[in-house]
Amino acid sequence: MKAKDIRELGAVEITARIAELERERFNLLFRGATEPLSNPLRLRSIRRDIARLQTVLAQKASATEAAR
Numbered sequence: 001m002k003a004k005d006i007r008e009l010g011a012v013e014i015t016a017r018i019a020e021l022e023r024e025r026f027n028l029l030f031r032g033a034t035e036p037l038s039n040p041l042r043l044r045s046i047r048r049d050i051a052r053l054q055t056v057l058a059q060k061a062s063a064t065e066a067a068r
Contacts, residue, residue, distance in 0.1 A: 001049050006056045014057045021050050 006014065025046045028037060037043075 014053050018053045
């Protein structure tokens, strides 16, 4: 997911997407502990997507505070 696409989302949608990716990450970590993953690099992409989402969310929060 690109940062440009994320910036078009609202704060509620970003938070929902973070929760969804955290659940997927947990499931992959759990499954990876018991069996080999078919695509282990998916964990890396999920982690980076979560970081991007959190960064944009923080930028939006600071922008609203600066506007006050």
